[in-house]
Amino acid sequence: MLGLMQSHPLLVSSLIEHASRSHPDTEVVSRTREGSVHRCTFADIGWRSKRVADALTCLGVEPGQRVGTLAWNNYRHLELFFGVSGMGAVIHTVNPRLFPSQLEYIINHAEDQYLFFDLCFLPLLEQIAPQLTTVKAFIAMADRDSMPPSAIANVLCYEDFVAPSSCEYRWPQLDENAASSLCYTSGTTGNPKGVLYTHRSTVLHAMLICTTDGIALSTLDSVLLASPMFHVNAWGIPYAAALIGARLLLPGPALDGASIYQAMRDEKATIAAGVPTVWLMLHQYVQTKGLRPRDDLALERVLVGGAAVPRAVVETFERDFGARVVHAWGMTETSPIATVCNPLKKHQDATQSQRIDLQRQQGRVPYGVELKITDDQGTVLPHDGTSAGHLWVRGHWIASAYFGAEAGSSLDRDGWFDTGDIATIDPDGYMHITDRAKDVIKSGGEWISSIDLENAAVGHACVAEAAAIGLPHPLWQERPLLVVVRKAGRDVTREELLAYLADKVAKWWLPNDIVFVTELPHTATGKLQKRALRETFADYRFEA
Numbered sequence: 001m002l003g004l005m006q007s008h009p010l011l012v013s014s015l016i017e018h019a020s021r022s023h024p025d026t027e028v029v030s031r032t033r034e035g036s037v038h039r040c041t042f043a044d045i046g047w048r049s050k051r052v053a054d055a056l057t058c059l060g061v062e063p064g065q066r067v068g069t070l071a072w073n074n075y076r077h078l079e080l081f082f083g084v085s086g087m088g089a090v091i092h093t094v095n096p097r098l099f100p101s102q103l104e105y106i107i108n109h110a111e112d113q114y115l116f117f118d119l120c121f122l123p124l125l126e127q128i129a130p131q132l133t134t135v136k137a138f139i140a141m142a143d144r145d146s147m148p149p150s151a152i153a154n155v156l157c158y159e160d161f162v163a164p165s166s167c168e169y170r171w172p173q174l175d176e177n178a179a180s181s182l183c184y185t186s187g188t189t190g191n192p193k194g195v196l197y198t199h200r201s202t203v204l205h206a207m208l209i210c211t212t213d214g215i216a217l218s219t220l221d222s223v224l225l226a227s228p229m230f231h232v233n234a235w236g237i238p239y240a241a242a243l244i245g246a247r248l249l250l251p252g253p254a255l256d257g258a259s260i261y262q263a264m265r266d267e268k269a270t271i272a273a274g275v276p277t278v279w280l281m282l283h284q285y286v287q288t289k290g291l292r293p294r295d296d297l298a299l300e301r302v303l304v305g306g307a308a309v310p311r312a313v314v315e316t317f318e319r320d321f322g323a324r325v326v327h328a329w330g331m332t333e334t335s336p337i338a339t340v341c342n343p344l345k346k347h348q349d350a351t352q353s354q355r356i357d358l359q360r361q362q363g364r365v366p367y368g369v370e371l372k373i374t375d376d377q378g379t380v381l382p383h384d385g386t387s388a389g390h391l392w393v394r395g396h397w398i399a400s401a402y403f404g405a406e407a408g409s410s411l412d413r414d415g416w417f418d419t420g421d422i423a424t425i426d427p428d429g430y431m432h433i434t435d436r437a438k439d440v441i442k443s444g445g446e447w448i449s450s451i452d453l454e455n456a457a458v459g460h461a462c463v464a465e466a467a468a469i470g471l472p473h474p475l476w477q478e479r480p481l482l483v484v485v486r487k488a489g490r491d492v493t494r495e496e497l498l499a500y501l502a503d504k505v506a507k508w509w510l511p512n513d514i515v516f517v518t519e520l521p522h523t524a525t526g527k528l529q530k531r532a533l534r535e536t537f538a539d540y541r542f543e544a
Contacts, residue, residue, distance in 0.1 A: 009176035010203035013086035015242040017171065020046030023219065023245030029267055030074040030250040031259070033120055040075055042242060045082065047167035052083025054165035059136075061113055063088030063174070066182060068112035068135070070094045070121045073229050073250035076141045076158060080116055081229070081238055085180040085199070086171050092182040093230040096121055097524035098192070104131045106184045106192050109404070116141055116158065119148065120253065126151045176200040182403060183232050185332045186525040194403030195332045201397040202239055204368060205335045208397075209240035213366050214340055215303055215326060217271065219245035222298075224263055226255055226274030227305070231525060232336040235305060235328075237273060246271075257285025261293075268298040275306035276313055277526050280464070283316050284487075299323040305330065305337070307527060308433060308451045310458040314356050329362035329433060333410075333417060335397040339363040339371070339431050346428075360455075364429040369395035371431055372416065373423055385426030388434050388447055392416040422447065439530045441470030441480050448480055448509050450530070456504040457482060460497060462490035467520050467528050468511065473542045481540065482511035483533060485520055512542050 008014075019026070024043035031037055061067060067084045069091060071077045084091035092110045094103065103124075107115065111134045117125055118141050125138060129152050138152055143159040180199045184192040208214045217223065217240050225248065227234050241248050249267050251259060255274075260282050264272065279302065286293055293299070302317050305328045314325045330336030341363030347355065365371055373381045373389035381387040394416050401409040411417055422435045434440065434449035441448040450468035457466035465485040470478035486492060494514045501510055515537075521529040 009174060009199065011086070011171070011174055011176060011199045012082060012180050012202055012239065013171035013174075015203065015206065015239050016042070016046050016049055016082040016086065019242035019245060023242075026219070026245045026247055028075050028078060028248045028250065031252045031254055031263065032074065033072075033118065033252060035254075038075055042245070045075065045078055045242075048162065049079045049081075049083035049086060050167050050169040050171075051162040051165040052079050053087035053171070054167075054169040055162050056084065056087055056089060056114070057169075058165065059114065061087070061089050063172075064090065064179060066090045066092045066110045066112045068092045068094050068107055068110065068115040069230070070096050070115060070117040070125070071141055071229070072118055072120075072253045073225050073234065074118070074141070074252055075250065076116075077229050078238055078248070078250070081181075081233070082242075085202075087169075088172055088174050088178065090179045090182050090196070093233060095184070095186070095228075095230045095524050096124065098186070099524075100124070100128050102192060102524075104128050106194070107132050108134060109191075110182055110184075110194060114139060118253075119146065122148065122150060122152075174199060176203075181233055183230075183332050186523040186527065195399050196403045197233075197335060197397075201335060202233075202236065203243075205236045205337065205397040206239040206243045208337060208366050208368060209236055210244045211366065213342055213364075214337070215240075215271070215301075215328075217241065217244055217246050221270045222247040222249055222268055224249040224251065224260070224267070224269040224272040226251060226260060226272060226278045227303075231306070232330075232332050235273060235303070235330075235336055255281075257281040257283075261285060261291065261296075264293075264299060265296050270298055270300045271303065272299060272301075273303040273305075275526050276304060276309050277307075279304065279313050279317070280310075283313070283320075286320065293321045297321060297323075301326050303328060306525065308362075308455055309360055310455040311356060311360055312459045314359050318352075318356070325359050327359055327361065327363060329431065331419060333399040333419075334369075334393060334395075337366075338369050338393055338395070338398070339365050341430070344428060358430070361430045361432045362423075363431065365395075365431075368397065369393060371423075371425060373425055383425040383427055383429065385424055385430075385432075388422055388424050390437060391419045391421040391423040391431070391433070393419055422449075436530075439469070441468065442478050443470070443473070443476045443480070443508070446508070450480070453480060453482065453501075453505060453509060453511070456501055457484060457497065459504065460492060460500050462487055462492035463497070464488075465520055467530065467533055469530055469533050469537065471534070471537060471540055471542065473512070479542050480509070480511040481537060481542075482514045483520065483537075484514055484516050485518065486516060 019042040327341040453468040473479040521532040
């Protein structure tokens, strides 16, 4: 017997329709490339996104076809988030930090029909446009007065593009399982792979963000998005902000410490979201300028993802900013949030040190996600907080296959997705990533977490960044080499850093050697490129 309840599809268009009706005056604040501030409301985003949808329909874009964006966090990009998906097409947010050859590959692989771009990316597009075989036209996200000359023939002006279209456009009633957006992995090995989200998965993920066990985003919040909209759709926060009516602060390309601090202060941000690298730059700026963020800012919570958060970041936010770090874990394939680190009732009386230890874990699964860990043979391991194994995930907003492959092809027979991470899960359900499976250091039959070793090193006042890699050892199979970047104007020796680490990690985890470099290699999403480091130090040899 079926129930007798109304059935309405979960659609991205329903989010902006709700925001336009229920939160029409909520602001969307964008910082432009030139540094000026643009202000509009969700009501403005609503009717302008309808014009985008109508204009794309007039161009002949059909449901399911891909429309690319090469843009930073700004109000026009937000209009595309809702307009493209709402009319049934698929928005493909392209990461401009990728190499030109990777950009060519993913735009061609996605078969983007049109490509919207911020003007700062025009030189890049002029370089790769001849190799883009499916793009019919390029649309500059600017008004007519700002349009520069271009070597690309088929460039349209965004404001000219939307001006004649109708804001009375009626959103189509799509299947909620229809594709809504497409993001590609950063491609640390091989070509990037596309993850194709549905309307249903996007709306459910937005609901998660607004729950207390999620990010607890609410209409009272002003959220600063330092996570780019080309990084897994800014972690789904634009959709959640529309759902709940949170004020959006979009910093454009300005992610340096000074710009982020100014935006937080001037716009009274209560929540900020970004990767640890952004927060390390912010902390360095605050320290250098002698600022008092507790007095200047309204910041309450900082969402950190993309990489393990160093303890020093958690401590600095709590001590100097009066803000709590909310650590989350996920990947492109998980929309991205799969776990969030929120305390339980039992932690109310925890000491400050215990709270910080908790906040550095990747957290617990919300409703809609399941986790398990297994050994190399596939045997499920206990959730005892010490057994480390391969991390698997499944749930309502988890990928089943990569774009272009058969549905379910990335899952095992029970529907689990292999994340490629090594993790532990404790009896309370808190998951802790100890390493990527390909990066874990195997020494004498035991595993050393490169992530924990790196985070311990970054706690030193003179260390800006650190990477631990396993290199062959004649006796122990592998031993850790620590590669370190010193902070500007600071100095620390190998011996001093080893002495500092002596009581921070297990004795047998201590690196066999430490080398200092001026910079570390990163992927387009800011993650350390361990593979490149292993190639650089391929001829390095430890003594027995």
